[in-house]
Amino acid sequence: MRWSAITLPDPFDILGQARAHGLVYGATVSTGPLDARTIGSVARPDRELTDEELAQAEVLITDLHRRLMPPRPLTPAQVEALRLIAKGYRYADAADALQISQSALKARITAARQYLRARTTAEAIQRAASYDLI
Numbered sequence: 001m002r003w004s005a006i007t008l009p010d011p012f013d014i015l016g017q018a019r020a021h022g023l024v025y026g027a028t029v030s031t032g033p034l035d036a037r038t039i040g041s042v043a044r045p046d047r048e049l050t051d052e053e054l055a056q057a058e059v060l061i062t063d064l065h066r067r068l069m070p071p072r073p074l075t076p077a078q079v080e081a082l083r084l085i086a087k088g089y090r091y092a093d094a095a096d097a098l099q100i101s102q103s104a105l106k107a108r109i110t111a112a113r114q115y116l117r118a119r120t121t122a123e124a125i126q127r128a129a130s131y132d133l134i
Helices: 014-020 050-069 075-088 090-096 102-115 119-129
Strands: 025-031 037-042
Touching: 014 119, 025 050, 037 050, 075 090, 075 102, 075 119, 102 119
Parallel strands: none
Antiparallel strands: 025 037
């Protein structure tokens, strides 16, 4: 939605603050479900955004939202493996707790890292926690 089309109250004067910084013309794009919404704005000082520019902003913000969301849910086995490692279990202890081999545990964690687009197990744990998966 273009800022000029917003009719809602602005109790925090966000649009006024944007104008004070030279951001007179802009638009805001909102995408995703209510519990995982991404909101992004674009602005310029000299003129309203064209329909094409607004469409490009929507594509970029929607793509960013899609990239930040988990690609798909983790399996219960992957969740449990990450949970144990997050609690401080060593791989051998986590594997024993799950009654699986260490290689099976590592395979679950590797798959979870790939799903979460994480380079390390610590990053996978952080992302899974931020998505409320663990």
